[in-house]
Amino acid sequence: MSYESGAKYMHEISRASPTALVFLIDQSGSMSEKWGGSGTKSSEVAMILNRLLNNLIMRCTKSDGVRNYFSIGVIGYGLGVKPVLKGNTLFGRDLIPISEIADNPLRIERRKKKEPDGVGGVMEIEVNFPIWLEAEAFNGTPMCGALDYAHKVLERWVDDHPDSYPPTVFNITDGQAGDGDPAMNAAKIKRLETNDGNVLLFNINISSDSSQMVKFPDSVSQFANDPYAVSLYNISSVMPENIIAMLGRSEERNYSRNCKGFILNADAISLIEFLNIGTRTDQQIRRGIDD
Amino acid sequence: MSVVHLLLSKEGNSQEECEDSLEYREDGSLFIAAIADGASQGYESKLFSGLLCEHFVERFKESQEYDEKELRGKFDHFLKEVIEAFNAAIMEKTRGRELKWYEENAIGNGSFSTFMGLVFDVGTKKGYLLSVGDCFLFQVKDAEMKTGEEDPEQVLRIYSENHQEQSNTPYLLATNRLYNMKLPEYLFLSPITVENGEALILATDAFSYFLIDHTENIGIIKSIAKCDKSGLKRVVETGRRQKRLKNDDVAIIIKRFERLPMKEPNTLKAAEKSSFIMARQENSPL
Numbered sequence: 001m002s003y004e005s006g007a008k009y010m011h012e013i014s015r016a017s018p019t020a021l022v023f024l025i026d027q028s029g030s031m032s033e034k035w036g037g038s039g040t041k042s043s044e045v046a047m048i049l050n051r052l053l054n055n056l057i058m059r060c061t062k063s064d065g066v067r068n069y070f071s072i073g074v075i076g077y078g079l080g081v082k083p084v085l086k087g088n089t090l091f092g093r094d095l096i097p098i099s100e101i102a103d104n105p106l107r108i109e110r111r112k113k114k115e116p117d118g119v120g121g122v123m124e125i126e127v128n129f130p131i132w133l134e135a136e137a138f139n140g141t142p143m144c145g146a147l148d149y150a151h152k153v154l155e156r157w158v159d160d161h162p163d164s165y166p167p168t169v170f171n172i173t174d175g176q177a178g179d180g181d182p183a184m185n186a187a188k189i190k191r192l193e194t195n196d197g198n199v200l201l202f203n204i205n206i207s208s209d210s211s212q213m214v215k216f217p218d219s220v221s222q223f224a225n226d227p228y229a230v231s232l233y234n235i236s237s238v239m240p241e242n243i244i245a246m247l248g249r250s251e252e253r254n255y256s257r258n259c260k261g262f263i264l265n266a267d268a269i270s271l272i273e274f275l276n277i278g279t280r281t282d283q284q285i286r287r288g289i290d291d
Numbered sequence: 292m293s294v295v296h297l298l299l300s301k302e303g304n305s306q307e308e309c310e311d312s313l314e315y316r317e318d319g320s321l322f323i324a325a326i327a328d329g330a331s332q333g334y335e336s337k338l339f340s341g342l343l344c345e346h347f348v349e350r351f352k353e354s355q356e357y358d359e360k361e362l363r364g365k366f367d368h369f370l371k372e373v374i375e376a377f378n379a380a381i382m383e384k385t386r387g388r389e390l391k392w393y394e395e396n397a398i399g400n401g402s403f404s405t406f407m408g409l410v411f412d413v414g415t416k417k418g419y420l421l422s423v424g425d426c427f428l429f430q431v432k433d434a435e436m437k438t439g440e441e442d443p444e445q446v447l448r449i450y451s452e453n454h455q456e457q458s459n460t461p462y463l464l465a466t467n468r469l470y471n472m473k474l475p476e477y478l479f480l481s482p483i484t485v486e487n488g489e490a491l492i493l494a495t496d497a498f499s500y501f502l503i504d505h506t507e508n509i510g511i512i513k514s515i516a517k518c519d520k521s522g523l524k525r526v527v528e529t530g531r532r533q534k535r536l537k538n539d540d541v542a543i544i545i546k547r548f549e550r551l552p553m554k555e556p557n558t559l560k561a562a563e564k565s566s567f568i569m570a571r572q573e574n575s576p577l
Contacts, residue, residue, distance in 0.1 A: 012538065016303050054396075061397040063335045063384075108392050115469055127399060128392040 008197035009240040011165045013069045019165040020071045020095060020157050021056070023049055024146045025133065026173035027078030032137035033174070036210040042135035044206050045172050049074065049133050052170070055269055057102045066099040073153055077146035079138045087132060094153045105130035141178035143171070147185035151192065154199055158192050166197045172204040175228025186235035197240065202261030203232040214264040216244070218256035229264055236262040294322075295545045297523045301538045302531055310336040311495050311542035314344035320414035321355065323348045326426055326542040328495040330403035330463055338380055339402035339466055342373045347408040355412050357419040357482040366421060366478060370464060370471065377402065377466045401466035407451075407493055409483070409546075416486065416548065420450055422479040424461040427451040427499035429492040430485065431516045446509045450481055451499070461496075490516035490547045497539035501530050516545060
C-alpha cells in the first residue's frame with residue numbers, strides 16, 4: 001500500500017501516539033431477553049466485549065509484554081452510567097492502558113477453538129479466554145447519558161492527543177434508548193476530532209431476531225421494519241474510505257463507499273481489524289486471531 | 292563497493308525494535324542475500340525474520356541452479372528448520388518462568404514474516420529469487436548511465452509475489468505450520484539474469500512502495516541504486532520527513548554489477564539529488 005499524505009484516518013497507532021477506544025455497554029433490563037437460542041442479550045454483549053478486548057490484547061502482545069497502543073474505556077449503562085470493569089486496579093477508571101487490562105481480568109477460562117489441521121480439516125485446541133465483563137441486566141437504558149459520558153471522557157483525550165488516530169466509540173446495545181433520542185448526543189461525539197479525523201461512532205446491535213445479520217450497510221433497506229436498528233444506523237459514522245477498502249479486500253467483498261459502522265447480530269471483530277498498529281497478515285485476518 | 296545495505300527501524304523506535312532483517316554473503320562468485328519483514332502483530336517477529344535470513348544464506352549456498360521443483364522442496368525443508376530453531380529459541384527464552392495468559396496465546400498464534408531470498412552467480416550473471424509476501428526486487432538496467440528521457444518499463448523490472456495486488460494483508464510465512472498450508476500457492480520463484488552495469492535492489496514493503504511510487508521518474512531510482520549507506524539512509528529519512536515513505540522498518544540490499552572499474556559515484560550527491568527531486572515534485576503544481 002503506498003503512503004498517501006493528507007488523507008484522514010491514516011495515522012499509525014503506536015506507543016508514542018496511542019488511540020482511545022470506548023465501549024458503551026447496554027446493561028439495561030431489556031438485555032435479559034433470550035437471544036440466539038441458549039443465551040441472553042446481556043451474555044452476548046459480555047461475550048462480544050471479552051472477545052474484542054482479547055483480540056486487541058493479542059495484537060499488542062510482543063516479546064517485551066503488552067504494548068500500550070490503546071487506552072480503553074468500558075462504560076456500562078443501565079443502573080446508572082459508569083465504568084464497569086472490576087478486575088483489581090481497573091475499578092472506576094474511565095480510560096485504562098491496555099497492558100493493565102491484560103494483567104487484570106476477572107478470571108481466565110479455558111475454551112476450545114477450531115483451527116485448521118494442516119491437511120484440509122479442522123481440529124479443536126484449548127486456549128486461554130479471559131473474562132473482564134459478566135452479563136448484567138438492570139433498570140432502564142440511559143443511552144444518551146452514556147454517549148454524553150463518552151463525550152466528556154474523549155473531549156479531554158483529543159485535547160491531549162491532537163496528532164493521534166481519532167478515538168472510536170463502540171456502542172453495544174439492543175437499541176432501545178430510554179432517555180430520549182440519541183441523535184444529538186451522537187452528533188456531539190462525532191464532532192470531536194484530532195488532526196487525523198473525527199471521532200468514529202460504531203454501533204453493534206443485538207436485536208431480538210438473532211437470525212438477521214447485517215454488516216456495514218449503506219441503507220436501512222435490510223432492517224427497515226426495526227426502528228431501533230434504524231435509529232442506531234442513523235447515528236453511526238460513515239466508514240472512512242481507506243478502512244472500507246481494507247475491509248473489502250480482507251473479506252473479499254465490495255462495500256459501498258457510503259457504508260456505515262453498524263453491525264446487526266454479526267461478528268464484530270471486523271470493527272477492530274482496521275486499527276492500524278502494523279501489517280496484518282492474510283492468515284490472521286482469515287482466522288480472526290482469537291476465536 | 293558493489294553491495295550496500297541498510298537496516299533501519301521506524302522513526303521513534305530503537306534499532307533493537309526493528310523487526311525487519313537482512314543478511315548477505317559474498318563467497319567467491321556467489322552472492323546470496325535475504326531480507327524479511329516480521330509482522331508487527333506477531334510474537335517475536337524479529338527473531339523469526341532474523342532466523343529466516345540467517346538460515347537462507349547458509350542453506351541455499353549450494354543451490355545455484357534454477358530448478359523450480361527442487362527449490363520448492365528445498366524451501367519446505369528450510370522453513371521447517373527455521374521453525375524448529377524458532378521454537379527452540381522461544382523455549383529457551385521462557386524456560387523457568389510462568390507465562391501470562393496472553394503470552395501463552397501469543398506463542399500459540401506464533402510469528403509471521405515476509406521473505407525474499409536471492410541466490411546469484413556473479414560469474415555467469417544468473418541466479419534466482421524466492422519470495423513470500425510483499426518484499427520486492429527491483430532490477431535497474433543501465434544503472435550507471437546518466438538519467439535521460441527513458442521509458443521506465445525498459446529500464447526497471449520489478450519482481451515480487453504479484454506486486455499488482457498490493458495489499459496490507461499479505462500472505463506470510465508462519466511459525467505455526469498449520470498456517471503455511473497455502474504456501475505452495477504463494478511462494479514466488481523466478482530466475483534472474485543481469486548484465487554488467489545493472490543493479491538489483493531488494494527491499495521490504497515500505498521502501499518498495501516508495502520506489503514504486505517513483506517508477507515514472509526512473510532517475511530517482513537510478514540515483515538510489517548508486518547510493519552508499521549514508522546516502523541511502525538520507526533518502527529514507529528525507530522520504531519519511533516528506534511523508535512519501537511510510538514510517539516503518541526498512542531493510543534494503545543493493546547489489547551493483549559494475550560495467551567497468553567505474554568512478555566511485557558521488558553518493559552523497561546522489562542522495563541529495565534524490566531529495567532534491569522529491570522536494571521539487573512536492574512543490575510542483577502538478
